[in-house]
Amino acid sequence: xxxxxxxxxxxxxxxxxxxxxxxxxxxxxxxxxxxxxxxxxxxxxxxxxxxxxxxxxxxxxxxxxxxxxxxxxxxxxxxxxxxxxxxxxxxxxxxxxxxxxxxxxxxxxxxxxxxxxxxxxxxxxxxxxxxxxxxxxxxxxxxxxxxxxxxxxxxxxxxxxxxxxxxxxxxxxxxxxxxxxxxxxxxxxxxxxxxxxxxxxxxxxxxxxxxxxxxxxxxxxxxxxxxxxxxxxxxxxxxxxxxxxxxxxxxxxxxxxxxxxxxxxxxxxxxxxxxxxxxxxxxxxxxxxxxxxxxxxxxxxxxxxxxxxxxxxxxxxxxxxxxxxxxxxxxxxxxxxxxxxxxxxxxx
Numbered sequence: 019x020x021x022x023x024x025x026x027x028x029x030x031x032x033x034x035x036x037x038x039x040x041x042x043x044x045x046x047x048x049x050x051x052x053x054x055x056x057x058x059x060x061x062x063x064x065x066x067x068x069x070x071x072x073x074x075x076x077x078x079x080x081x082x083x084x085x086x087x088x089x090x091x092x093x094x095x096x097x098x099x100x101x102x103x104x105x106x107x108x109x110x111x112x113x114x115x116x117x118x119x120x121x122x123x124x125x126x127x128x129x130x131x132x133x134x135x136x137x138x139x140x141x142x143x144x145x146x147x148x149x150x151x152x153x154x155x156x157x158x159x160x161x162x163x164x165x166x167x168x169x170x171x172x173x174x175x176x177x178x179x180x181x182x183x184x185x186x187x188x189x190x191x192x193x194x195x196x197x198x199x200x201x202x203x204x205x206x207x208x209x210x211x212x213x214x215x216x217x218x219x220x221x222x223x224x225x226x227x228x229x230x231x232x233x234x235x236x237x238x239x240x241x242x243x244x245x246x247x248x249x250x251x252x253x254x255x256x257x258x259x260x261x262x263x264x265x266x267x268x269x270x271x272x273x274x275x276x277x278x279x280x281x282x283x284x285x286x287x288x289x290x291x292x293x294x295x296x297x298x299x300x301x302x303x304x305x306x307x308x309x310x311x312x313x314x315x316x317x318x319x320x321x322x323x324x325x326x327x328x329x330x331x332x333x334x335x336x337x338x339x340x341x342x343x344x345x346x347x348x349x350x351x352x353x354x355x356x357x358x359x360x361x362x363x364x365x366x
Contacts, residue, residue: 034093034100038082042070054100055089058107128355132160132335134193134293140183149186159189160335161232161267161293166245168216169197169209177220184229190334191232191292192224193267198243209246214256217264225263232292233257234267237275239306249273250282257290268327269295269339271310274318280326288331295339296320296366308343312357314365324366336362 023029030050033040037053056063062085069077092103108114133152140148152159165180167173184192196213199206217231224231233253236245247253250273253266266286273279283291298316303309313320324336338358340346346354 034089035086037089038079038086041067041082042075042078053089054104055085055092057104058092058111059085059088128352128359130355130359131156132158132337134161134163134337134339135159135187136163137180137183145183145186152187158335159184159187160337161191161193162187162189163193164195164234165192165220165231166194167197168213169200173197173216174219177216178223181220181224181227181229185227189229191230191265191267193232193234193293195234195236196245196247198241198246206241206246210252213247214259217256217260221260221263230292231264232267233264234269234293234295235272236269237272237306240272249276249278250286251276251278254282254286254290257286265290265292267293267295269297270318270320270323271295271297271299271339274299274323279323283323283326283330286330288333291327291330291332291334293337294327294332294334295337296362297338297340298365304344308341309345310340310342312340312342312346313338313361320366336366338362 028050032053034053034055037055041050062081066078066082069075069081092107093100105114135148135152143151162180162184165177167176170176180192183189194217196216197209199209200212203209217233221231233247233256234245235247235249235253238248241248247256250266250268257264257266268283268286268291276282296313298311298313298320299318300309300311300316340358
């Protein structure tokens, strides 16, 4: 196109995918740069263009070529959200103290407004820094995972810290994975009684902090080591004994098999349904902890369970929780989020 322009008319390229060769040009001309990506790579672009002006094309390519994949990522479809990437890079480079955009556009690339952080990741980042980042990004903390594990020696101090962390994050609940059998014990009934005792001890502090406790029943295969509360019925029995400030987290991977599930979800109602976790059960499942499937890849009747959940009055977030050491954890996060959104619409 530029060859067809009359003398004195300049061609400015806004092509953020192929700008390196367009700016370099050929024997018949070149394109001047008018690029959004130059906002993010200004020092690098300046050095590259200086080299090109000195006819040092090798240095020009050495400097600018590595920025092209970054530009293609920032300007990938949907292109209208490229400013999210520009603002994020400005924040990473220390040019601004936050990552907030008008209208919450910092979350608009995937349109995901909630997050349920795990406490080990909070510890890595630091609670105060994580809380600032979550607030800056306009995210709702749908739940903090996790408290419980009442078989641990430091269970009381650890759960008190968890309540404090949930309060700091304004989490909608603290998910409780209650722990299994004490070391050397085979007394499952006593283990469940201990869960009730420990929850009763924690509840006054949780209520005072405004942090609801969400008991998460886990699949029976995890009863010995992770959670001896294994059905929604057991969890709701505890809730009725303990009173206000406690409810349940319904994770489909743990309860989908239960013939009483529909009735127990109805029993829970809006008052007790504090969290709803989605994934799928693969056949075969190669690891009972870390081989969950993306929605639609397994055998759970997700639309039916969602129907029960919504009929019971739940109108909160749907949390996708996929432990997948062999598959989804190894993929590009943008791909995972895009597939997750599509599957949620189509399969849930």
